[in-house]
Amino acid sequence: MYIFLTCHQWAISYVLHRFYRIIQGWLIVYHKARLAGTWLWGTSVGLFIVGNALALAVSTYLWNQQAITIGGVYLLFHYSNLLRDPIEKIREELEDLQKAEASIYRIQELLQIQPQLSAGGDRSLPKGALAVTFEEVCFSYESQRVEGKEEREPVLQGISFHLPPGQMLGILGRTGSGKTTLARLLLRLYEPQSGTIRLGNIGIDSTPLIELPQYVGIVTQDVKLFQTTVRNNLTLFNPKIGEEQILQVLEEMGLLTWLQSLPQGLETQLGADNGSLSAGQAQLLAFARIFLKDPGLVILDEASSRLDPFTETLIEQAVDKLLQGRTGVIIAHRLKTIQRADQILILEKGKVIEYGPREQLKNDANSRFSQLLQTSLMEVLA
Template identity: 55%
Template sequence: MPAFKIPMRQYVGLLSRYLRAQRSSIVWLAVLLIAGLLMQLVNPQLIRYFIDSAQGTDTTRALWIAAALFIGVSLVQQVVTVIATYISENVGWIATNKLRGDVADHCLRLDMTFHKSHTTGSIIERVDGDINALANFFSNFVITLISNLLLVVGILVLLLREGWIVGAAMAVFVVLAIYAIQYIRKFAIPHWGKLRQISAEFYGFLGEHLEGTEDTRANGASGYVMHKFYSLLRKWLPIRIRAFLGWASMWITTLVVFTIGNAIAFALSAYLYKKGAISIGTVYMIFYYTELMAKPIEKIRTQMEDLQKADASIVRIRQLLDTEPAIRDGAAGTPLPEGALSVEFDRVSFAYESGKPTLDTVDFRLEPGQVLGLLGRTGSGKTTLARLLVRFYDPQEGEIRFGGVPIREAKLGDLRRSVGMVTQNIEIFQGTVRDNLTFYDPDVPDERIAAVLAELGLGDWYRSLPAGLDTVLESGGGGLSAGEAQLLAFARVFLTDPGLVIMDEASSRLDPATEQRLEAAVTKLLHGRTCIIIAHRLATVQRADCILILDQGCIAEFGNREELAANPDSRFSRMLEVGMEEELV
């Protein structure tokens, strides 16, 4: 597999976009790294002076001065290094967090087709794991690479001053060393890409099954899950080994190169010293510079290693950011009417990726303020119809309109504020009661929250909370009864004051006593709103004005509830007569 080939403009674009706001920090980092570079070049000169002075007839005063300067420069260099490290880590942290936020925001805007085809764990691995691999790339990749190259050049210039033989030999050594490192690097890059991919697959699987622990245990699937767990680990190991060997090959190459460099320096220094061309202090200085050269070359190697990790991560992040949502925000931005919305399906057809139509030429109109009872067998398209109303998906044919406005022309934010949905599956997030009800909207007053909870029969529950609305709820609703969780879902919807409410058998989790308390509150809260009730029990649709029955994605029956109930030939009438469950079998 060939190495990733990322255009230089992608590197420049990433750096420019996420480091632009930190220009002052980047400038200070560059100044500190250059200062550190100069101090590294000065110290060997001080050591040579010290050694030659010790061998000569100079007074000890010169030795004290040389020693003091060496210690002073070394201490300042350490301080500069600490400050530069702090700034670079801060730069990397800010840049990666900004990128992480952009990627997370992009994922939230992608449509349900994307989220159905990617596990939660694999998305988290991209948002966190891949971006973590870019931390060094953002923090100091370019500056460190350039400063270390400058350090190598500075050493070579100083060695050339001592003698062209030493300078030329070390220059050839440096060119060959960097070429060797680059040559080895291209064999390691593909394995880092595969490593990121298997990591995302593993964490996606793990996250999915940890989330479904109860179902896994209840259905005796623990053995299968663990088998799959170890299968993925077995698949991961050889990829990890190959990636590690790629890294090790670069590390070993560097060690060999350094050893050769030291041997060259030692041989040339011995030759020149024997000829009397250089002093013993100069011999030590050449050897010191050669040892020092190992450090920038090692840094260059590690930067190349980080770059190969960044290559894989940049490709995966770029692929994610290039994924366009199928659901586009309404370009026209046509506002939806206030209050109860009329709902119109104009010959709407929709199919999932399987290709078989889930809804086929659905055509009906619901007037503002009316309640629709939506009935049908499992798989008839009831839930799909609800998903189209909130634009989780768009139909392939036909048009849906709210208050005469095509929903594709409305802004998604406006649309989803105008449509509230309560389903059987309730998500309770780790956070306060207030945050769970308002979804972090600070504009919703506490008095309104308390009033809605009281209307839904949760007044006593609210007053029993130890910290009121600041009481923290557990993830998944631990500590709440099924009825309480369902009622909180109702409260969420009504706090947004939607013009259309969709209830997907929303009272199915409630016990009879709680359901009776809810009926009066729901009747009051639905006043002045259009409502669609997806029902599996006839009692649920007694409040409906109209009935719509779906059969294999087509409208089998639509009309006024009372008229259909009075018509002995209607399907709804037969449901009332024999029981809905029997009719839908």
């Protein structure tokens, strides 16, 4: 409890510190903007005063010359006062124009951002289960400024392994060991700084980036759903996927009962934040989504949270179905999932500390995997 509170305090001071820095920068800009606004306002008020004074001077002169009556003087003064509103309007318009200019500048900045990833070559990946090969892959995220110095923390270092097509790889490792990062590299969300990744013996950057999602499907812990019907969430708005196909997939995955439990079936609207679906149900939906896409490689970043037994059984069935005839890379948190894996890869601080067939590692008393099995996976990976 004490440790928790201390950590909590650190987190608060970290967040406050960042907030303070942001507010400091913002205050300077805010003052500048206020100053410019006040200047504009002052100018328009100044113009108005000068106008009034002029009108007063002219009318006094004319009245002295007996060229106008007192009524005329009033009218002149009144008319010059009427100018105030349009001048104010012009000032407001100028302010809006300034805002528009700033927005255009931002849009231009946005449009000028170039993706760091190349569009890829033009070689197509083979259909069906894909072999996965990593050769000496090293990766780190964008460099971060830590205490004034540019630092690049290596996240994956010299990762090498070969997963034959149709096999299932179980990846184990503590939080922060780089499991999710490895999955991201397979989707080419990032490019490794060195080394090669091959899918079905074709370099991942030799195939068009835009086609890659057709071959690699991923279900992450945090399923993103759109605020629309279940149908649209399953087909990702692809009108070519018909109702029959959807129902067939849901039946194959044993999800028809789940569908029937939804108030309006496929037309059930999902709200923001996954609406009425539980985390497990959202995952099931994501599985079905991948099934409809029919990729040769399925990556599963398993949720570590406990699910209710019913949903858990459904998920297990779904994973089994999903992996039939496909290559699977599963970041495993549950012992049950590991039992299905053909190969096991254990990551520690971005390095492969063990890789091999599950049966072989299980029978080797000295292997890290058999030790993990003995000490109950959950405890070790927590």
